[in-house]
Every structure is written in C-alpha cells, then in structure tokens.
Amino acid sequence: MIQLWVIEDHPEMRQAYYELINSAEDMRCAYSFSNCEDAIQELSTGHHPDIILLDIGLPGMNGIEGITVMKSIAPMVKIIIQTVYEDSDKIFRAICAGAIGYILKQSSSEKILEAIRETEAGGSPISARIAVKVLSIFSKFHIPENNYGLTAREKEILHLLVEGFTNVQISKKIFLSPHTVGTHIKNIYSKLQVHSRSEMVAKALKENLI
Amino acid sequence: MIQLWVIEDHPEMRQAYYELINSAEDMRCAYSFSNCEDAIQELSTGHHPDIILLDIGLPGMNGIEGITVMKSIAPMVKIIIQTVYEDSDKIFRAICAGAIGYILKQSSSEKILEAIRETEAGGSPISARIAVKVLSIFSKFHIPENNYGLTAREKEILHLLVEGFTNVQISKKIFLSPHTVGTHIKNIYSKLQVHSRSEMVAKALKENLI
DNA sequence: CAAGAAATACCGCAAACGCGGTATTTACTC
C-alpha cells in the first residue's frame, strides 16, 4: 500500500486527487494540504508518507523551498511535482532541490496513478514535454571534444595539476624528473594558451578537459 | 503520417518493430536497418524520416557515434534510443550526442507507440527508470550554498584569482596594496582549507563558489 | 559605546613557478 500526501491549493483539485488516489486499491492518501507549511508541520511530528504529490506554484512558501525543507526533515520521502509551468529554470531548481518526478497538470488520471507506481518502483516519471526541457539543459553541458591536442602524458599531468600538486610532488608521483614535469607543463600552457596554473585549472575545469 | 526508420541488429526484434509501427494507422516504417552504417548511407542520399528508433549496443559503429553522425547529416531527425542498459555514462553521452528520447527495451508496444507520438508532438519520452539516472546526474550540480564564510571582498578576489590574475594585477584592478591582496588570499586559503592557487581555483569551480 | 569582524597595509624569506633555452631516447608513420 503506497502512502501518499497531496499538497495542492485549489480545493476542487485537491479533492479530486484525494479521491483519485483512494480509488486505487494499491494506494492511499492519508492527508491533503493546501500549502507546504502545513505539510511540513505534520512531517515534523514524525509521520511521513512514501510519496508527496506537490503542486508547484503555491501561495506562501514556494514549492521549491518547500521541497528543500521537506527533504531535510524526511529525506526518504519521494516528491512528485505537478505543474502547469514548463519553465526550464523552475524545473532545474526543483530537480536540484530533490524532486524525483515531474508531471504536467493536464496529465490524465491514469498517467498520474502510473507516475505514482513508477515512483514507488524506484523510477522517475517525467512528462515528455518536461523532459524536453530537462534534456535541453543537459545539452548545454555538451563537451566540444577540445583536447587542444594534449598528449596522454600531458593530460595525466593536467589531472594532477588540477588536484593542486606542485611540480616536485607530481614528479615523485609519476616517477619523472621535476624538470620533465616542468617541460610538460610548459607545453600544456602553450597548447591551452594560458600563462598560469590558475588559468589552466580554470580552463581545464570549465571545458571539461579533466 | 509519422515516417520512421528502425535500426536494430536482432532480426526478429527488427521485424517486430517494423510490424508494430506499420500496424498503427498514424505512422509508417519505411526502412529497417541492422546497423547505423546502412542507415547513414541511406540518409546521405537525401531521404530522411521524422524519427529514428535506434537500438543502442549495435555491432560495428556504436550507437552514440551513430547518433552524432546521423545528426550531422540530418539535424532535424529525432532519434529515440532503445536500450537494455541503464548505465548513467552511456545515457549522458547519448543525450549530449542529441538523442531526444530514451526508452527501455522491455517497454510495452503501447509505450513504444506512445513514445513515438510524444516525440512527434515535440516531447522527450524517457522511461521512468532511465529518468532516475538522468536526474541523478543533475543532482551532482546541486549547489550546497557553502560560502565557507567568505566575505564580499574575499569573494571578489576569488573571482579574479579564478581568472588567473596575479596578486599585483589584482591589487591594481581593485586599488589595493599587493600586501592586502596577499592577506586576503591567505584568509581565503585558510577558509577553504587549501594550500595553493590551483587547489583553490579547483575548489571554487567544483563547488560553484564563483 | 565597547566589542568584534572585516578590510586595509606592511615586512621578510624560503619555496615554487614561468619561461627562455638545449638535447636525447623512444615510438610511430610514411
């Protein structure tokens, strides 16, 4: 029996979700709240459900803050977000805050029940239209295979440089003379077109050369 | 009418997908290939479908390379990946390469058809179990508001340090004595618990202190 | 106002770095 709570400010919607969930024989909605604050108070008493169905765009404390607080009180609780918004930034923040599912409000009753079951089974239900946004955020992290023509040895040394080792420490670590390490670093500098370790480390991390 | 191609190395599976798609009255599978190379050759002639259903884990050219090549020939083609793997790294690479959907091979026929329709409608169908991995990659970008108690001045200097300026350059830029800059850096070091610029820059970038 | 935090400034010295060289050995390619 999957235990659920619903947080939703529209009374009719709240009632609709409550009834939908309780109509399924494998799940039960114990409480429905009109805002995050009430749910947090109830969580504080030690009770907690398996899954919380959360409407984003609530009055008072916003949904994303709510997720953060609820996850800090009851980290095991899985939060499925329901939204009318398809704003990339909101989605990104919600995911970072720890939401596990993200479905559109116009989803059908079957989709909602399915999403709950998928969540219970360890999955992350995400509406296709939301997923587009999620993937588009991802593609920004696309790595433009810019090796700058670094050789294997240079990459190895770059790794150690990023970890903050000095030339001498590196030379001992990879059994080279400190002079050789210096030469490699000189070459890395000229390939990356930088003139200091800080710049190099910054470039390596920003462009995922590590 | 949604035009599809299928790329799948198992003959029975290939045939099954082919028939499944053609059994739906709103879509049509024109070609089915056993490998990416053949599909790429056909793409090169100028023909292309709306959507390609691609099996990942193909012989010869691997699926991810395949996506990259196909997207370069026909950028408008939407690629849905089918996989048995749930490997985060593979998923990440496929998304970066430009795949738009990601569904598990054990998905039901209805789910597959639904995924195709969602893709055509501009969505990104992602199986709940795959989405878990996607979101877990995301949560790594979670910013743990860890200021380490840095003051505004220290943050300002940290910014400049990450950009690779020397103490003297910084002192000129913000109208301070080089000694003062040195003092601030000493303090930053002790707050971040690092002992070199490289370490500091790495920590600042990795933990989004910048 | 008194206390404390932050920002400012200065000193000195050992260690490390940045960069200009040169040169040999190894390995892969044509």
Place this chain on the structure above:
DNA sequence: GAGTAAATACCGCGTTTGCGGTATTTCTTG
C-alpha cells in the same frame, strides 16, 4: 630507413607565491 611527434632530462634566472608575523581603520552590532 628516414622523418616526426612525444616523452624524457637538464640549466638558469627573475618573478611570484605561501606563510609566518604585526597593526591600523572602518563598520556593524549588541
């Protein structure tokens, strides 16, 4: 087998850093 790229090693010198101090001024806050 000649040619090239990579990895290796060494030198020297001026600059920069890292870190141990101390100390004054400003700002905030109880």
